[in-house]
Amino acid sequence: MHLKYESTLREPLVDGEKNYHQVTEDIIGPIEGKPGKLWYIGFFISVALLLWGVFSVTWEVYYGTGVWNLNKTIGWGWDITNFVWWVGIGHAGTLISAILLLFRQGWRTGVNRAAEAMTIFAVMCAGQFPIFHMGRVWMAFFVLPYPNTRGPLWVNFNSPLLWDVFAISTYFTVSLLFWYSGLLPDFATVRDRAKTKLRKLLYGVASFGWTGSAKHWQRHEALSLVLAGLSTPLVLSVHTIVSFDFATSVIPGWHTTIFPPYFVAGAIFSGFAMVNTLLIIVRKVLGLEDYITMGHMEAMNKVIVLTGSVVGCAYLTELFMAWYAAVPYEFATFYKYRAAGPLGWSYWIMMTCNVITPQVFWFRKMRRNIVVTFVMSIIVNIGMWFERFVIICTSLYRDYLPSSWSYYRPSWPEVGFYMGTFGLFFTCFFLFAKYFPVIAVAEIKFVLKTSGESFKKNNMEPLEPLSAEEFEHHAHGSHDDDHGHAGHAVAHAHN
Numbered sequence: 001m002h003l004k005y006e007s008t009l010r011e012p013l014v015d016g017e018k019n020y021h022q023v024t025e026d027i028i029g030p031i032e033g034k035p036g037k038l039w040y041i042g043f044f045i046s047v048a049l050l051l052w053g054v055f056s057v058t059w060e061v062y063y064g065t066g067v068w069n070l071n072k073t074i075g076w077g078w079d080i081t082n083f084v085w086w087v088g089i090g091h092a093g094t095l096i097s098a099i100l101l102l103f104r105q106g107w108r109t110g111v112n113r114a115a116e117a118m119t120i121f122a123v124m125c126a127g128q129f130p131i132f133h134m135g136r137v138w139m140a141f142f143v144l145p146y147p148n149t150r151g152p153l154w155v156n157f158n159s160p161l162l163w164d165v166f167a168i169s170t171y172f173t174v175s176l177l178f179w180y181s182g183l184l185p186d187f188a189t190v191r192d193r194a195k196t197k198l199r200k201l202l203y204g205v206a207s208f209g210w211t212g213s214a215k216h217w218q219r220h221e222a223l224s225l226v227l228a229g230l231s232t233p234l235v236l237s238v239h240t241i242v243s244f245d246f247a248t249s250v251i252p253g254w255h256t257t258i259f260p261p262y263f264v265a266g267a268i269f270s271g272f273a274m275v276n277t278l279l280i281i282v283r284k285v286l287g288l289e290d291y292i293t294m295g296h297m298e299a300m301n302k303v304i305v306l307t308g309s310v311v312g313c314a315y316l317t318e319l320f321m322a323w324y325a326a327v328p329y330e331f332a333t334f335y336k337y338r339a340a341g342p343l344g345w346s347y348w349i350m351m352t353c354n355v356i357t358p359q360v361f362w363f364r365k366m367r368r369n370i371v372v373t374f375v376m377s378i379i380v381n382i383g384m385w386f387e388r389f390v391i392i393c394t395s396l397y398r399d400y401l402p403s404s405w406s407y408y409r410p411s412w413p414e415v416g417f418y419m420g421t422f423g424l425f426f427t428c429f430f431l432f433a434k435y436f437p438v439i440a441v442a443e444i445k446f447v448l449k450t451s452g453e454s455f456k457k458n459n460m461e462p463l464e465p466l467s468a469e470e471f472e473h474h475a476h477g478s479h480d481d482d483h484g485h486a487g488h489a490v491a492h493a494h495n
Contacts, residue, residue, distance in 0.1 A: 006260070018290065020445055027441050028190055029071035030286045035434055038285050046426035053420005056130055056413045065135040069411045070288070073404050074396045078414040079129045079243075081388040085270070086126035086386060086421065087168065087242055088263075091235065092271025093119030094175055097182075098231035107299045110292045114282060115275045116179040117436070121428040122274075123172045125421035127453035152307040160244035167241040168399040171234050178227045181220065184210045185442040239267040243488070246391060253395030256321065262314035266384060269307035269354070272300050278429065280374045282438055291439050294368045301367040304380065311387075315355065338394040341494065342407055350390050353383025 016028075035043075037250035060067050068078050093115035100108035111455070134140060143162075145155045155162055187207035192201040210216055243263035246254035276297065283292040338347050357379050360366045367373070393408050 001075045003060070007445075012047070018150075018448060020448070023444055023448065024189060024193075024441060026288065026290065027437050027444070028186075028193060030433075031190060031435060031437065032193070032195075034458045039430060039434065042158060042426065043430040046423050046430060048425025049184070049419050050357070050427050051423070052416055053418075053423050056416025057128075060132060060413045060417065065133070065438055067413045068411060069414065071123050071408075073399050073406045074393060074408045076392050076396065077408055078410045078418060079133045080390075081392050082421065083126050083129035084242055084245075084263075085385050086129075087121050088239065088267035088270045089237060089381070090119040090122035090126065090171075090175075090271065090386075091264075091267035092275050093117070093122075094178070094231045095235050095268055095271065096275070097178055098228040099235065101228045105295055106447050109281055109447050110296045110439060111275060111300070112443070112449050113179075113182065114279055114438050115271075115439045116175060116182070117145055117429065117432045118174065118274060118278060119175045119271075120179060121432075123168060123175065125425050127168060127172070128421065129417075160241065160248050162373045163241045163244060167234075169240045173239045174227060174231050174234060176232060178224075181223050181227065182440055182443075183436065184220065185212065186206060186437040186440065188212065189441060190437070209235060235268075236264055239263045244366045246395075251395055252327070252329040253338065253391070256318060257323075258314055262311065265310040265314070266387060267352075269304060269311055270381055270384035272303050272307070273377040273384070276300055276304075276377035279382070280370060280377070282433060286433065286438060288439060291444060294370075297370070297373050298364070298367045301361045301373060301376075304359050304376075305361035305367075308361075308380070310404075312355035315351065331336060331466075333395055333398070338390060338396040341394070341398065343390075343394045343397060344440060346386050347390050347394065350383055350386040353379050354387060357383075364448070416493055485492050 068077060068079070093112075096108050097112045100112075126415045131137060131140060134143075143155055143165075184207055187203050188210035191200055191207050192205035194203055240260040240263065243259035247256060247259040249255060279292050279296075283289050319334055319339075322330045325331075338344070357376060360376065361374065397408055398405055
């Protein structure tokens with residue numbers, strides 16, 4: 001009599017005839033060999049972008065923030081837009097890891113490792129913008145609450161910008177722990193397969209002496225659940241606090257109570273889009289199509305269409321409230337200067353990319369199409385960048401005084417800084433793909449027996465109905481069997 005682990009109707013999470021050894025070979029193999037030509041091309045482009053970013057930032061630090069096109073009216077521009085955008089991209093990793101782990105979603109196993117790495121790299125990119133926005137970076141220690149000789153110069157703990165510091169540093173720490181603790185069993189696998197002494201030493205240090213004993217696994221499981229429990233409120237709180245940068249002010253267009261849930265939905269929306277972008281490239285370059293399947297893509301596209309619809313509702317709610325509130329300044333911000341006005345084009349790019357185009361994912365055929373998914377993932381991230389730009393710039397460029405009205409376009413150091421963060425992100429991601437298992441080997445093996453294609457075929461033939469005699473035998477004999485098995489298990493444990 002076969003055990004039924006999972007519905008046969010569910011799509012397998014691992015395609016092809018795989019056993020445990022084959023899984024290890026497929027995922028650890030690319031780390032052990034030399035990377036291909038595509039990897040080198042991508043890596044050198046990323047490093048070039050990173051160097052350009054370093055030059056742009058050095059220029060800005062040397063000459064001051066005056067080289068950015070900020071002015072009296074528009075005090076926040078590209079830098080804060082990019083900060084919020086990168087924090088948003090880092091959202092999907094923790095959601096895939098933590099919330100889907102707590103809800104026991106099997107499909108997270110193929111995509112969680114890359115998504116967690118993406119979170120860490122995105123937060124590293126985001127953190128730089130507020131630092132360099134200070135202008136005089138060497139004075140950064142002024143923001144720390146320490147006793148000083150400059151009189152009562154203390155941090156304003158009422159400022160949401162300071163809440164950001166705490167929220168994002170906590171988020172980064174927990175995400176890093178979550179990602180690294182998941183890597184330990186896989187590092188041990190690489191260590192045990194290592195051919196050279198140096199690799200054995202480095203991966204041995206990285207794996208913290210993991211032996212794969214029952215006690216290690218038990219603690220690993222417990223730690224994963226604790227970290228998932230800690231991360232789940234962070235998914236909601238981090239972008240909520242980022243939205244408070246705007247929502248706690250009194251500027252028309254910013255002072256809205258819908259910001260926290262709408263920012264969180266937008267962050268998950270852009271984060272999942274970025275996961276799609278990266279994983280479609282990774283599965284192609286490293287040949288991991290059997291592990292990152294169309295089923296994974298479809299599941300992520302379902303999340304994208306859900307969160308995209310939530311974001312669309314939020315946009316319409318904002319427009320409705322601006323009209324319903326009958327506050328002339330609020331109405332002017334939304335209808336005259338945001339939907340129309342000199343920067344109106346950015347609003348319509350945002351609406352098209354975030355609300356209209358993701359609706360194609362209502363069709364199953366589109367959700368399962370690689371090209372459509374890849375193009376849509378890029379369109380969504382462009383749309384989400386414009387959302388942040390629209391919120392920041394179109395709320396500021398028309399002030400209460402027409403004499404101070406202005407227009408905003410970025411200068412080359414601002415664009416260079418943004419390009420540099422892309423360089424940092426992809427440099428880190430390429431190095432990650434080369435030296436770390438991109439997919440959690442241990443977790444794939446965990447779901448292989450229940451959700452692998454070959455095991456589904458072999459182990460899940462429909463059960464034949466029992467005859468009356470067999471039914472009687474099972475009904476009366478099951479208790480004895482249970483005790484027998486239990487005794488055997490106990491005896492085995494004692495042995």
